[in-house]
Structures are given as structure tokens and as C-alpha cells.
Amino acid sequence: MKKGGGNITTLKERILNSAVELFYKKGFEATGVREIAKKANVSTSMINYHFGSKKGILKEIMEIFFSQMNEFLDNEHIEEKDLEHRLRAAIKSLVFALRKNEKMFKIIMIQIPEDDKELVNLRVENLKKIIFKKVFMNEFKGFDSDIRYDIIGPALSGMIFSHFLLKDLIPQITGATFDDNFYEIYPDYIADIYLYGALKKLI
Amino acid sequence: MKKGGGNITTLKERILNSAVELFYKKGFEATGVREIAKKANVSTSMINYHFGSKKGILKEIMEIFFSQMNEFLDNEHIEEKDLEHRLRAAIKSLVFALRKNEKMFKIIMIQIPEDDKELVNLRVENLKKIIFKKVFMNEFKGFDSDIRYDIIGPALSGMIFSHFLLKDLIPQITGATFDDNFYEIYPDYIADIYLYGALKKLI
DNA sequence: CCTTTTTTCAAACGAACGTTCGATTTAATT
DNA sequence: AATTAAATCGAACGTTCGTTTGAAAAAAGG
Numbered sequence A, B: 001m002k003k004g005g006g007n008i009t010t011l012k013e014r015i016l017n018s019a020v021e022l023f024y025k026k027g028f029e030a031t032g033v034r035e036i037a038k039k040a041n042v043s044t045s046m047i048n049y050h051f052g053s054k055k056g057i058l059k060e061i062m063e064i065f066f067s068q069m070n071e072f073l074d075n076e077h078i079e080e081k082d083l084e085h086r087l088r089a090a091i092k093s094l095v096f097a098l099r100k101n102e103k104m105f106k107i108i109m110i111q112i113p114e115d116d117k118e119l120v121n122l123r124v125e126n127l128k129k130i131i132f133k134k135v136f137m138n139e140f141k142g143f144d145s146d147i148r149y150d151i152i153g154p155a156l157s158g159m160i161f162s163h164f165l166l167k168d169l170i171p172q173i174t175g176a177t178f179d180d181n182f183y184e185i186y187p188d189y190i191a192d193i194y195l196y197g198a199l200k201k202l203i
Numbered sequence C: 001c002c003t004t005t006t007t008t009c010a011a012a013c014g015a016a017c018g019t020t021c022g023a024t025t026t027a028a029t030t
Numbered sequence D: 001a002a003t004t005a006a007a008t009c010g011a012a013c014g015t016t017c018g019t020t021t022g023a024a025a026a027a028a029g030g
Helices: A011-026 A033-040 A045-051 A054-074 A083-100 A102-110 A117-140 A149-165 A170-174 A180-196 B011-026 B033-040 B045-051 B054-074 B083-100 B102-110 B117-140 B149-165 B170-174 B180-196
Strands: none
Touching: A011 A033, A011 A045, A011 A054, A011 A102, A033 A045, A045 A054, A054 A083, A054 A102, A054 A117, A083 A102, A083 A117, A083 A149, A083 A180, A102 A149, A117 A149, A117 B170, A149 A180, A149 B149, A149 B170, A149 B180, A170 B117, A170 B149, A180 B149, A180 B180, B011 B033, B011 B045, B011 B054, B011 B102, B033 B045, B045 B054, B054 B083, B054 B102, B054 B117, B083 B102, B083 B117, B083 B149, B083 B180, B102 B149, B117 B149, B149 B180
16 A cells, blocks of 8 residues: 555545556546556546545546645736746746646546536536636736737747647657746746747747 | 539538537537537438548548648748747747637647547647647747756647647637737737736836 | 444456457458 | 349347445444
8 A cells, every 4th residue: 555755645635646547548438447447556446435426536637636726826926016937937837737747637628428417517517716816817917908818918828828729739749848948948938929929930 | 502602512511611610619529420410411421432530521621621731831941040030030920820720729739539549549649730830839949957847848838739729718718809909919918928027027 | 341433355246347259241353 | 123232220249337235344433
């Protein structure tokens, strides 16, 4: 029952970790409970016992993910007067937080069964409350009403989200590698592009 | 057998259209062949007869999609000298093309089973050859080697791809609606943000 | 130590899965 | 018109699915 490093990993955690790996790699629907149970070295009925159902794992993943995002993103609500600094700080913490939980993020964004209204609503409400409100909407308050907030906010969220959603695909196309060095510069580079434009970099 | 407007829709096309709708809405794995067959008003064995297998539908979807993308994007290789104009034209045609095939695009990007090497490779090669080479990589040739192409290209692709990948989710969060008016201005707005930065819009 | 509660197991359940099969129907060819 | 080829069907196949069940094991409580 002991795992290296002195940490005790409960059977429930083992199921959860195994599920995250498998859902990330193959998708929720394509992953069977027998496969999760085998990877976690438990019997399949433990999934129902601890999570209520296969879908219950998704619910738990979401609760853990949004709880952690709430924690990471809350730290950044320092009262910066300057939009640029606020945005840079927000981007930095968001990239940091998503990187820490990138498997859960991807699962939540694209593996939630759309016919499960409870899970779908849970996702929307938490995305709204924890990520969008803090990073992509509050930052743009108080500007002109002519501004297309429906484009300008999602443009930034799209840059960042897509990085994590397509993170396994992009290296196959561009040959990029995403190591620690990469993430040292990524947030500010993205912020530069977003705030000042790509031409500033190119010309 | 006749469908309104004089078009003859073959049984094979009916299967394909039904599959696209269902794969888009529920995902590939969560959609069963019986459901596709019922929606197309055929017997399930027709899927195997015409497509070889359930996965054969995905292959056909990819072939159709990339064939159409190749057609739409090819028209934009006019010899513009100016980077800005080239990028604007490329963004415009890409948004137009993706909008026309947005269901197939989403299916291809997130519903291909990762353990099917043939389909995965087919996706990578065609994305590379038809979309990235034409829009996100050729446009940046000839600039400084200091430039992080691994960030600057995917930043633009991410803005646009994520729009279509998350198109059902974003309206639930921001209340945005994506009608024809929206798409009238979207490409140039995105190009503005990308080329000159969001600050230009806000300040 | 005994009793109760909780956890865990393996087997079983009923349903659903994608594919195959042989018969029939339709279309094409001679 | 007869024959051949292609398309279509419904039933069946073997496998897999998520969940339930009762027994056993482990943990907790008095």
C-alpha cells in the first residue's frame, strides 16, 4: 500500500490517477472500467463503490481541478492598476495552473458527455466562475462598449487553451518540444503577442 | 430517395451525414452503429458494406475534409508581397473554410482514436501539408532565427482552432452568438489582434 | 474479544457493441 | 429475357460494457 517517497496512496486515489491517465490518452468513452481497475490494481466494483459510477470519476476530476484552479488563480488578484501588468500576471498564473493540471483540463474540456446535464452545467459554471471571470472577463471591464468582447477575450483564452488541448498534436506537426525552458518564456511571449501584436516580433 | 431541392442523396451519403452529426454531438466512441443506421434509415451492415468498418467512416470524413480544405486554401496563394496582406487573406480563407466544415474539423481534431496509427498519421500529414504549411508556417519564412516559431504560429492557429473546437461551449460562458454578422468581422478582428495586439483595440 | 461497519473481492447480470452471414432485392450486363 | 453482379436486409455471432450482488476480509467501535 506504500508508494515510494513515503506517500500513502489510497485505493481511491489510485483509481483516480489511473482514470486520469487513461481518459487523457484514450478518452472517457473508449476507456473501460476493467482497464482502469487493472491499472489501479483493484476490482472493478471499487469504482462504483468509491465514485458511484464511471461518470462519478469525471465529477470528482472536475471538483479537484476547479478547486486547484481556484487556489492558483486566486493568488493573482493583486490590485494592479495597469491592465498590461494585470494581464501578464493572469496569463502567467493561468499557464502555470493549467500546466500543473493539463490532463484534467483536457479531459474536462473535451471528454464530458454532452448528454449529462449535471456534468455539463458543472463545467460551465466553474469555468465561468473560476477561470473566465478571473482571467478573461474581469480584465476587460471598463472599456469601450464598441469593443467586441466576444472576440477579444476568447482570442486570448483560445491561444492558451489550445496549447494544452492540442499539446500532443502540435509537436507532430511543428517539431516543437515543451520543456521547462519553453515554459519559462511562453507566458510573456504570448502576452507580448496578445498585447502588442505579432508584427512587433517579426519586424 | 429524393431529398428536397432535387438533390439525390445516396444511402452512403446519408450514413456519412448522420455519422458526422452524431460524432460531432456525442463523440465517435459514444456513438453506436445502430444509432447511425437508425438516423440514416438503413441497416447497420450497410456501414460495413460501404465504409468497411465504423472507423472507415472517420477515414472518409478526413478525406472529404482535407480535400475541401485543400481546395479552399489553395485559392489564397496569391503572390502578396506584404506579410500583413498575406496573413489577412490566409486567415479569412481559413475561417471561411473551417466554418463550412466545422463539424468535420472538430471530429478530426478530437475524436480520432489515438491508438489507430493509420488515422492518426493521416491527420498529421494532412494538417501539416494542407493547413499548417499553407497558413501557419509558410507565412513566417525568412524572418529572424531568434523568433519562436513554435509559439508564434500556434498562437494564431490556436486562436482560430479553439474558436471552432469550443464553439458550443463559449456561448454558454460569454453569451456570445456566432451568426453571419459575427463572421463578417471576425477574420479581420482576429487579424488585427494578432498583428497589432489587443492594446490597439482597448486603448 | 466480540460485534458492527466498512471495504474489497470475484462472479454474474442484462444490455450493448461492431461485425459477419446468408437470403433477398435491385441493378447491370449479355 | 436470362444471367451475373452489386446492394440491402435482418438475424446472429462473439465480445465487451457498466453495474449489481453476496461472500469474505479488513477496519472500527464498544
